[in-house]
Amino acid sequence: MSPTDKRRLQGLRALLQDVVEHGSTAVERVHRTTADRTFAVLEAIPPVAGVAKVARDVHGAVLTGVYGSIRQVNRAVGEVLTAVIEESTKPSRE
């Protein structure tokens, strides 16, 4: 593999990682904003306001966990791919 090919392969790996990282952050923001609107309506109704507040907190924690996990896995996969590309482009010892 030529140095140009290797640079491009690493570039592709970095770009895919960027897409997942920025994409998941943007989708999380939309998800959170949309859910906040619903919870805001429910919290304005006295009989269900308390339950809605708890549900909002639980929902928020789940969102943070799920989207955070996606980004963590993405970074881990990126590191593995970086190592695989480096390893596969090392000159053979034979």
Next chain:
Amino acid sequence: MGQKLDLALAVLNGAVGDYLVRTDNGLALPMDLYLHGEPVAPTAAALSAAYPDATARVVVLVHGLMNTETIFAMPDGRDYGALFRADLGLTPLYVRYNSGLPIADNGAALSALLTTLVSEYPVPIEEIVLLGYSMGGLVVRAATHAAALSAAPWLPLVRRALYVGTPHRGAPMERVGRIVSAVLKAIPDPYTRLIAEVADLRSDGLKDLGDADLRHEDRARRTLRVRLRDPQHPVPLLPGITHHLVAGSLSEDRWVRALFGDAVVPVSSATGWRSLGEGLDPSRVRVFPGLSHAAIPRSMDVYAQMREWCEAR
């Protein structure tokens, strides 16, 4: 495989090439001379090896947005460069670049490349013809502008510049995209804002096409007003060079010409010589009815016209 990968990289660079450079991504294309799909280093040794029959007159071909130099290839394998070589003895030099970068940056890079070229080329260069297709024409203009400011040694060698389907007065489609993006951003809805953010990811090079911004300071004049007429351009065609403008049009119908031009660039933008400075002879402007934006960089009719212009002394 090689040509497909090159084209995919060209499209990617045109779309997000500025981001690739900012993040030091290996997929970003540097500006280089290319021959038969391979880069040619601008060194004396590499140029001598690549162009053993180099002539003192050269034609520099600059492709457009999301293209490579293969955009000039005709079905029979010939292209404008090969035809100029065969008919007029001009050595064709094909430039490949990251079309997502600001046009001003690509212009400065082209000027620097040509400065190196004139000192390293196998024989002393007597004449340079510049040929820019679509965005490539704006890159050529940005290069001549940068060269004039820095008194670059290659500029006095340029006798002629040929612009093929170049949006000298901007591309309305990009201006419409700018407005749509602004409207979506203004709507207080997370989904429309997300769409606007995705739309705004388009590259600096693409955004520069809206008003044909050749300099970084030109972006300051961008507005969100919907204009039926293109604005006056602040950078005139450089005096001292004979400029020739070629436009395509889907039809001879004046309304089709006015509204759609070659399907990408309106005829008024490709031939907007009145706003580009005085003194451009109307005989140096030619419209080809029936030629779309995709057809105009590889048309024998266009070549015949350019050859006629280049033969006139």
